[in-house]
Amino acid sequence: MADFHYAVRAECYVGPDTIFKLPLIMHEIADRVLLIVDPSLVNQSIVKKIQAILDGRGFRIILFDDIAKRPSATAVQEALGLARGARAPLVLGIGGIKCLHIAKAVATLASSDGPVEDWLDGRPPLKPPLPLVLVPTSWRDPFLLSGQLVLSDARSGSAVHLQGPAGLERAVIIDTNLMAGLPAKTAAACILDGIMSAVEGLAARGENFLSDMALREAVMLYVQALDIVMQRPDDPQARELGARAFFLAALGLASSSPGLGTAVSYALSSRWHIPKANVAAVIIPYLLEALIRSRPEKIASLAPAFGEAPLDETASAAADRVVDGVRTRLGMLKIPSRLKDFELGLERLVETAETARRFSFMNFLPRSMTVDDVFDFIKTVF
Numbered sequence: 613m614a615d616f617h618y619a620v621r622a623e624c625y626v627g628p629d630t631i632f633k634l635p636l637i638m639h640e641i642a643d644r645v646l647l648i649v650d651p652s653l654v655n656q657s658i659v660k661k662i663q664a665i666l667d668g669r670g671f672r673i674i675l676f677d678d679i680a681k682r683p684s685a686t687a688v689q690e691a692l693g694l695a696r697g698a699r700a701p702l703v704l705g706i707g708g709i710k711c712l713h714i715a716k717a718v719a720t721l722a723s724s725d726g727p728v729e730d731w732l733d734g735r736p737p738l739k740p741p742l743p744l745v746l747v748p749t750s751w752r753d754p755f756l757l758s759g760q761l762v763l764s765d766a767r768s769g770s771a772v773h774l775q776g777p778a779g780l781e782r783a784v785i786i787d788t789n790l791m792a793g794l795p796a797k798t799a800a801a802c803i804l805d806g807i808m809s810a811v812e813g814l815a816a817r818g819e820n821f822l823s824d825m826a827l828r829e830a831v832m833l834y835v836q837a838l839d840i841v842m843q844r845p846d847d848p849q850a851r852e853l854g855a856r857a858f859f860l861a862a863l864g865l866a867s868s869s870p871g872l873g874t875a876v877s878y879a880l881s882s883r884w885h886i887p888k889a890n891v892a893a894v895i896i897p898y899l900l901e902a903l904i905r906s907r908p909e910k911i912a913s914l915a916p917a918f919g920e921a922p923l924d925e926t927a928s929a930a931a932d933r934v935v936d937g938v939r940t941r942l943g944m945l946k947i948p949s950r951l952k953d954f955e956l957g958l959e960r961l962v963e964t965a966e967t968a969r970r971f972s973f974m975n976f977l978p979r980s981m982t983v984d985d986v987f988d989f990i991k992t993v994f
Contacts, residue, residue: 616820618867620757621779624786626859628848631662631747631787634704635669641743641782642701644672646722648691648715650707650749651677658790659706674698683766683882684710688717688728695722695742706747706790709888713761719744720776732765732772743782749790750889751799751837751854752806754813754870756862757781760973764882770963771882773875773971786859788851796845798889800945803838803854804938805877805892807831808899810861811914812871815907818976819868826864828913833857835917835937842944869976873899875968876990883964886954893947894954898993900935906978911935951994961990 625633638645645666653659654677666673676694679687695703695718703722705715721728724737731737748756755761759776794802813819814827834857840850873895881888904911908931915921915930918937925933942949951961965987968974974981981989 616822618822619778620863620866622757622781623783624757624859625784626786626855628788628852630785631658631790632665633785634662634745634747635665635671637745637783637785638666638671638702638704639669643670644674644698644700645702645704646674646676646691646695646698646700646718648676648679648703648705648707648711648718650711651680653707653749662706674700679711679714683764683769684714684717685728685732685763685772686766687714688721688763691718692721692728700742702743702745704745704747706749708748708750709753712746712748712753712756713763715744715746716759716761716776716780717763717774718742720780728763729767731774732763736774741777741780744780745783745785746781747785747787747790748858750794751791751802751858752809752889753858753862754809754865754874756784756858757866758862762878762882769883770967771878773878773973775972784862786855788848788855791851791854792846792848796841797945797947799841799845799850800838800941801887801889801893801947803834803841804896804942805889806854806857806861807834807838807938808873808877808892808896809865809870810834810857811896811900811903811911812874813861813865813868814914815903815910815978816868816871816976817978823864823868826860827868830857830860830864831914832917833860838941842941869973871973871977872902872968872981872986872989875971875974876964876986878971879964879967880951880956880961883967884954884956890948891951891954893942893945894949894951895993897935897939897942898989900938902989903978904931904935951990956994958991958994961994962987965990
């Protein structure tokens, strides 16, 4: 048995109304906070309520929400100006993946003097990060508890995968109430994105007994949540199941790693401005078929999530049933089935393959892949 080591510094809260624990968490850290929030949430009652609660407890809030329709690295540089100018001792991120990764970058860089481009170019900051609290509002983030993040480089439009300092996340709050309000198809795409990352972690070369347990259960819960969202989009049970799946997936991926589908979806999303979840929903059945060839037993182990198995079902048949189950749900959701449905030209996607292969976690795939191999996969999905 290989040695096993696991350390997660973050306090984690999962459930309804856990957002109201924020003052208790922050009071132990600082009385001023740089709040980086998804612009779609700024005018919602829950964010206004959070601001009122923090104001009432004497916290000084510096708000930054200018992150839409621009490269995330540009937003990071502007937020850094606020953080450094105000000497903010704490960063709080509330929103989707892009918002949380901007908050991670700001917390990592605020104590240093250099621009974000230094880090993008391979020169990480040397000073300790600011304390960071994350409040995700979507159903997934493969790097929630690992200190990793992905930024879009304003100079090239390419996605860049970065490793933040160990223990970057001080606290994480997954409040099921904040996951409400997404259109059913958007929520379903986010869940499929979460399933994809969890499956990748289950099949990765760095997987272990803890990640196996967490990621397998995460997939089971995600599928249950997806089935409810497809029938009753506003059912709170879907959010409860999704929040548990989200946490377990983040926990498992912190000791394993995502893979090919995550890298390709980030690369496509950053360069061509397509929502990452939409890309993942297209990729996932093709990714499952590829993983069956390298780790069939891992995919077969997920078959119980898609219904009761026949008594004489083989491992191969069980793995195929997983793919069929995903494709059936995609058909019911009327989600695009090919990358060309996003009006992309295949000749433009060689760059995507190069970007995806540069992600460091691509070294932990079930089998080694070159840029040509990644492009071959993209052609299959195209």
